[in-house]
Amino acid sequence: MRPRILYLATADARGHLMRAQLLAHALIERGAEVRVLTTSDEGAVFLGEFGIAAEVLSRHYSVQFDERQNMQRGATDRNVARYLFDPRRMLRDIWRLRRLIAGVDLLVNDSFHPALLVMGCLPGWRRKIVHVYGASLRRALLDNFRGRLPSWLARAFAAAIGFELRRARACLQHDFAYAEVVRTAPWRFNLPTPVALASCQAQQVPRAAVYLNPHFRDPCLAEGLEQGLAAVGLDSLRVGEGYAGRSGWLARDPQWVEAAASSALIVSAPGMAALSIAQVYGRPILLLVTDQPEQLGNVRRAAELGLRHEVLCWRGDVSDFAAQLEGAARRLLADEEGAAGDGQARARARLDAWVDRMLELVAEPG
Template structure:
């Protein structure tokens, strides 16, 4: 008998959603809560399997359209979304999810997958939306940019309605943590290193050389990106430890690494996109970040937010889609090499992980209370106390 069961849908456009799902499956599992993972991508399923987490598949019909330099094609993404909403696509996925969720206390949508947004509007399942604060804000801003477009207005209203009607919401944020009305704002979830810096560096055989940990999701696949990094780091005497599904066959790279956080912790420099998990690893481990950017709006917002200062290592953004990419990358490397590592905050990670676990434990407890009330209503026609509304709490 489990202390709870969660059906967890993680999109696979990057890999941060999948890593968060894997970490939560591990953390919640240690508390007796069973987490069943679902993803819309065979590549995402292989990524989870390499981490040790099995998963089920729904269709791959919906995804973001991203180029080989992390450039988001908004028009093609929107067209793909509209095709996905046809009954034979979204409807089929929704029926599968409903079947798998029959004994689940909660169904998690990480992040903004349209099938579970539709389910939320119809209140067909107890859906909890997990998403980045900046993903949410930039998605709304894109939809509302053309206020004269009736389709965009309808999509914006539907998105807001789905978030408001959700059973719960968890936003990972670079700002202040708080909770209000089944809504949590929490620091991004990252893994805690189990080895010391010295142990990792010894295992890698880098000696006293500076070490760069590089993680690039599959949408950084232009060969020039890897070639430029390899050449620039070698010219500066910096050892490269690269993780990339696109470049896994190159020297110094591997496709996946379940213990990458330990290498970031041991590194002198971190090179990655500007997802919230990467920014949190930079802060928690005190490692300067060279952030490779395309046009994905929330990553641009993430970098703008951390650039406002605070107690964190420097972050230098470099646009990989710009004509001056090589020159800017070399300039960024030189700037960050002159920046010493800051004191780290890894001692905060267990508290952050506990906050995520307690949020889900609270939602499961509330779900079971409501199930008890619903059962009592079916037996007697009277409720023993009405459940709280699903309204979106303020911030």
Template sequence: MPPRIVYLATADARGHLMRAQLLAHSLRAAGASVQVLTTSDEGARFLAGFGIEAPVLSRHYAVQFDREQNMLRRETDRNVAHYMFRPGRMLRDIFRLRAWFREADLVVNDSFHPALLFMGWMPGWRNKVVHVYGDSLRHALESNFSGRMPGWTAKMFGRIVAWQIDRSRARIAHDFAYGAPEHDGRGGHRLATPVAVVGADTEPHDDLAPQAAVYLNPHFEETALADGLERGLADAGVPAHLVGEGYAHRTGWHAQDEHWIEMAARSAFIVSAPGMAALSITAVYRKPILLLLTDQPEQAINAERAAQLGLQHRTVVWRGRTEDFAREVATAAGELLALADGGTHAMEGREAAVARLQHWTALLSRLAARR
């Protein structure tokens, strides 16, 4: 019987969903049975664009952001507390998940859904759960209350969360800059973040003007920010392929593009918030990137690591002033344009992307088969 895997991908950001669809397709091609679940109707529609049918587990749990992708900490804490302690929310989801557990050899939690955090340390369930997370996300979660609660309370929260995570069957920490797979011998694994694979015919197009490949996740909805970004790129003389669900109503923007990776691999540079997926694409396809930074703890950590590791990038911070933002974007775009090399690394990147997917597929298949 083929291994049976349930993959729960939270819909807070599209990186979790993108990873889910990549791995689901790869695991199915390797002979596994994979059922993807998610946490919002928008997330289910996103996955459907990649041919993945994903039932919505719960519409009550979500990290909260404003229209500028600034994380709303108090609102998030309140939402999580209501989810965990109100009858008919997390408890209901646990009862629903029990049915999936009975049929599954492995249950993947991508990333840190509270119901699976709970089930991942409970006897009888924990031996099927593997947590998938970016290292920066785990750090942000464990330090969530640092500076907002008394020091001992914040540390206790972090230790409890770490204990819950480490009780599970396995953990897969991923990062855009990891090299060869590593295993600590106690269920902890380190893998390079998987990325989409470009087509075998993706080559640079000398007849096309250098272009920026822009992707902004759905939390970006502020009109003034989009105005500044568009104006800055235009002032730098850079055409842009614009993708962002929050700006789908704007002229020139697309809500979703299943083939965005092809544009990114051919682009002069990428424009995105410093999520793990965007930085992984940058590293694999060797593209410069313009990082759009807002108040999002995980992404701030990623931006710092990008700088430490020497990734070709520029950072602009949205502070609510369109004119200043446009000037900063134009300056950064001009500097990145000077680093552009077209799509000359697309085929090397393709090989690296295939290798990353193979590592993930082999590990998850092995974990499921051991059941």
């Protein structure tokens, strides 16, 4: 009998969706039946461009950001609280998911959707639910209320999240820095963040591959980025849904990873996916840092690992940002260190590790 997997990927960031389509295609190639859900119409459109016909579970749960990808904590807290306590929201989603879970072997929660955190605690459902999340995102979630609520309440929240994760069938925690699959607890595995396969790298292309997720919408930031790249003399492939319609930008590009793998330079926020691409394919990366807790943790980890990178910070001044970018890009481009080894082989090994683990979870007694 073919393994049946339901994959719910939140659409707050496109990294979750990219991982969903990568794993869905790889699982289907290995004989599984995979159905994908997401949490916004835009997320469904994104997945559609990768050949995944995703359904929208509901549009009520999301993390809130401003136009420069700074997390809006108060707005996020209000939105999540309403989702949790309005019976027309989370309870309705659980009602729908309970019917769907009856017909599958595994239900994957990528990442931290509240309905599945709750269902993952409850008898009858918990043995089918697998949580997928980045290591830095988990730390950020557990620390979410530290310094914002009385310490005992912040600890209680972290303890509740920890309990929900331990109760589920398994947790697949990923990080761009992980070198191999390691079982760290009976219910938790550490895996390297999966990366799309790019073709065997030809000669390096002298251009920058830019990706900004949809939370970036400030036109001044885009202008500063364009000016900085022009000053360096780099052509660029610029992708960002928040800049759809802006001259020289694409809303989406399913071949972006292919371009990034052979580029002279990657420019992106420090999400787990972008850092993994830079690491696997040996490309230098400019990291656009904003107030997003898990990404700040990723920057610290990149520095510890010695990943070739420079950090950029938008302060509202176009000329200053362009100068920052020009200087950082020139320093990275002056470093002639090439890509290390076969990036495609490393990407394939990461993807195979994920598919093997998921199919093993289907086969193992619950």
